[in-house]
Amino acid sequence: MTDRDVSRPNSTPSADDQHLVARYEHLLEITRQLNSTLDLGTLLNRIVRAATELVNTEQASILLLDPATGELRFEAASNLSGSAMTAIPVPMEGSLAGWVATHGEPEMVNDARSDSRWFANVDKTIKFTTRNLLAVPMKIKNEVIGVLEVINKNDDEKWTGDDIYTLTTLASQAAIAVQNARLFQQSDFIAEIVHELRTPLAALRASTALLMRANIPELRRAEMLRTMHEETERLTAMTTDFLDLARLESGRARLETSEFSVLELVQECVGLIREQAGERGIEIVVRGEDRRTEADRTKIKRVLLNLLTNAIKYNRDQGTIYCTVDRRDDLTAPCGLVVLIQDTGHGISPENQKHVFEKFYRVAATASQTGTGLGLSIARRIIEAHGCEMGLTSELNVGTTFYFTLPIAHAQPRREPPASAVFSRPKDPSQ
Ligand SMILES: Nc1ncnc2c1ncn2[C@@H]1O[C@H](COP(=O)(O)OP(=O)(O)OP(=O)(O)O)[C@@H](O)[C@H]1O
Ligand SMILES: [Mg+2]
Missing domain, CATH: 3.30.450.40 (GAF domain)
Structure with missing residues (x-):
């Protein structure tokens, strides 16, 4: 040329x-x-x-x-x-x-x-x-x-x-x-972050100012220290969320992929939140097949923990949570596995469904539960970074199902060897 x-x-x-x-x-x-x-x-x-x-x-x-x-x-x-x-x-x-x-x-x-x-x-x-x-x-x-x-x-x-x-x-x-x-997108986000940081900071400020007074009764002092501890924890969790989201949004988040069993990970996460569910009499059922995926395990764990925590927070007392791992009908799809977290909570109206994945969006009716409104936007971005998708279906007063897809690992799950071969060593493919 x-x-x-x-x-x-x-x-x-x-x-x-x-x-x-x-x-x-x-x-x-x-x-x-x-x-x-x-x-x-x-x-x-x-x-x-x-x-x-x-x-x-x-x-x-x-x-x-x-x-x-x-x-x-x-x-x-x-x-x-x-x-x-x-x-x-x-x-x-x-x-x-x-x-x-x-x-x-x-x-x-x-x-x-x-x-x-x-x-x-x-x-x-x-x-x-x-x-x-x-x-x-x-x-x-x-x-x-x-x-x-x-x-x-x-x-x-x-x-x-x-x-x-x-x-x-x-x-x-x-x-x-x-x-x-x-x-500009970034600076908009920074403005929102600063706004969100103000509430816990104001609580901390008020508590420290009070604590500096000499004549505080011991009981009140202990109460204030507890508030300060909780608000500090909240600030720490929020700053982690902000950083993660900023990384995901700017494309700087790197995926460290490995092969693992999705069902095992779901069970591990359920183990971490079972006590929290038990406090409200919520039962958790895990079902499905032992499918392996190739994904960033730590990040997928984060997605699952947010969905499970939401399913507890926004469920009714004595409700149920069903966690299902399945294979999608479309066998040619690049993300062939699907994970569903289904709850028996109050549901999300069609109008609110359009917004729940937006940063800082919280449905007014659920505002009594603590949260920043970042969990779902982080979760969806993590799934999208894997080239897969996340969505929901919901019916008011019946419940909500959040689902996300994951890639199927190239290698098939281990099969039990036939009885006659139990003692023979598998052949090394490189030989
Ligand atoms: N399973 C659910 N049932 C009903 N409403 C839900 C459910 N999951 C999420 N929501 C609604 O969507 C909003 C956004 O959820 P998201 O997980 O992003 O934030 P959060 O739980 O409020 O805070 P956090 O950042 O701590 O996760 C929630 O505040 C709640 O109003
Ligand atoms: Mg959440």
Whole structure:
């Protein structure tokens, strides 16, 4: 490719001049508009729309690099629903977007069918035919944060140096706008955290001020110390939650996966909360098959403990909790196992169901129970970080079922050897 020069092309006195001037004016106007929103979703949609308009193509899409896994993921496309795209993994090797992200340079394909770097899997998945495409890096200084692609030029002409220049300029402006939106999301979160920290801090402050007085009766003093201890515990738990959520949201949380039995983990967690359930006469039933998964055990334990604690907190006295491990009907699904935590509590109304996974959201009717409203948002993010999903079904005055899926471990569960083979050593596969 010779026309990799992305500096502004020399103006040639041709009929195209007017068209170019109009294009650059349009580019200028669009980059101004990009900075007028801090909502990431809106911003990404604006960028893809602007890209198709500016270089006159059928479609455009944005792939952002996940800082934790280094994976490239579709985040927005001009004519497809987000969910259809995000399910498509784009490998760093063997895809044009991967090449652009790795090398930090634009690249184009004038005939996709004859170019091996075109990752045809995407076409197959979304039933779309790519004829030609141009991909440019989204860079901040020298760091690539994603790739902006435009697909199928409307006139099917070859890509020009001007197309590359226009798209590269748009991509670098877009990268800054994306970073600003991300920073804004973080600062919003910080404001909420500070707000949440204020309540326990106020309790601690009041107690310490009282304790400093000399004439406090011993009984009252002990009571205040207990409050201080509880509030300190609450603060500690909250700061752990904040940190975990911030890591999960920014993609910095790393998964340490291992293979383990899901049923065993459920039983372990139930063991930890059985006493708490017993205090309210709540029975816990564990059932299902001994399925093995490959996941981050500590994080999945956290998910289970929050769901089980919720099932106790928001249950009725003498209620029941059913924990089930099952295999999903769709055997080809990447997350083939499902865990269900079902309670016999008051249920969650359809309106509240829409919000329970949001940070800090707590249903007003349950406000007498302690909690920060972060448990479910952390839990869902952990499950999504595994590429799996979490959801719920609920009926008022009947109960709620939270479920999440997990990947099936590649290796099958150990089978009992046939009686005749009990004493023979299994063959080492490496021999
Ligand atoms: N099993 C359930 N039945 C009824 N309501 C529930 C259930 N689980 C969660 N909720 C509602 O959803 C809200 C959010 O749950 P979440 O676990 O995120 O926060 P929390 O339990 O309030 O606090 P924490 O951060 O300590 O977990 C709860 O406050 C409660 O109103
Ligand atoms: Mg909770």
